[in-house]
Amino acid sequence: MININEVIETNKMIEKENLDVRTITMGISLLDCISDDVDKVCSNIYKKITTLAKDLVSVGKDIEREYAIPIVNKRISVTPIALIGASCCNSVDDYVKIARTLDEAAHKVGVNFLGGFSALPAKGMTKSEELLIRSIPKALSETENVCASVNLGSTKTGINMDAVALMGRIIKETAFLTKDRDSIGCAKLVVFCNAPDDNPFMAGAFHGVTETDNVINVGVSGPGVIKYALENVRGKDFGVLSDTIKKTAFKITRLGQLVAQEASRRLSVPYGIVDLSLAPTPAVGDSIAEILECMGLEKVGAPGTTAALALLNDQVKKGGIMASSYVGGLSGAFIPVSEDRGMIEGVECGSLTLEKLEAMTCVCSVGLDMIAIPGKTTASTISGIIADEMAIGMINQKTTAVRIIPVEGKDVGESAEFGGLLGYAPIMKVNEFSSEEFIKRGGRIPAPVHSFKN
């Protein structure tokens, strides 16, 4: 039987250590909404989303109250829209029309983000995918809740450098069209290598074609809980450190699984996966950087940071995998700059640079996330940054991503303000030597050899 100390511990995690469930994300297949008429597609999409997800928010709130656990976000992911619009979209405006429909549907059911305005040109780009990509700046500037993502490469296919070059320009254009709000459009746009089909986290969530019609995925959180646990083992060796992280990750994941199963049962939608990611927020004590500092680094970015993050990421996975048989999505530690107070401080005091962040992305989930850079950064430099990150993912058989914001009109020393969960970010310095000629080549970087692992 449960005893009082266990109850106190769990409630302390929730009340004092920022334990929460970051998101319940309902994946919805839109494949049956396809038609050759864009208006028909829009009405099909609206009807499908508002019918299937009508109870998502209220069920989420009921679970929150019954377990007294905050569920921060309720969200929706849909089939990559480049597939849905292929037979009916002949112009950028046709795709923007679909984006507006998605936005309206998201408002109607009360979710705060809807992901899946996406294309997957990992190897080659169809006309429809290119059209969708070209519509992203307008779509993101004219909608509130829609998130876009593009998968630019994979370990199996190599990297589509034409798409990488295009995305550099698209990111610049998105930044320009949303310049009145510190280029916030770019905060809703992410590019991937090895994008997972079942990621519940934004901005990169989409409902992959390997999925069933309808699914519930849950993303947990809990950097605060791990940090508090590590405060009790200061000075102990790495064995104790690893054990403490594993045990805590186990508990966090179990909570995620419980919420996923409850949501699945109440909504009569199958349960897909729990995403083990440690997702920070700008709240004090809810930071990945603070965990790394708690391990013994003076500031995040100091030598040893990559090793500390590698250990953290691996132990979170080990504890989490023990707790749930269906783990998926991105699963690891997120290191977004703007959403993590410790990361922001690291950038501000000069301990954390873009290059160190890049190294850190080799050992943790995702990649260069929510990084504000000077608005004057060229499209080819952005493409260069993307190409580097895609290469890390391709070679290391992991998911990597870039969500970078060239803040129009701002430069190093200033900061961008996005508000809410997206936080704020000091503008980071970017290496200004040119990548122009490299990006201009066009074509593909071939898939890597899967042997000779050195």
Added chain:
Amino acid sequence: MAKSKSIITVVGKDQVGIIARVTGYLYENNVNVEDITQSIVAGFFNMMMIVDTGASTKEFLAISKELEELGRKIGVLIKLQREDIFESMQRI
């Protein structure tokens, strides 16, 4: 709702009659108490009850809300949570 076991926690400054008032409410609403653990740490009252809400005519969320209100009246924090959250987090 098949699963009806829940945990009530009461935390606050100690005073006369906390248990009486909480159990009084539970009795009126036909909520059975299966276990009680209680202690005073540095003048702070800490109580955990395992209860069964299955036989009550009231909805779970209504009981939860009324208990919170009762807590406000007494000047303590009362929380009703379904038991599975503790079971899943604390047991392999």
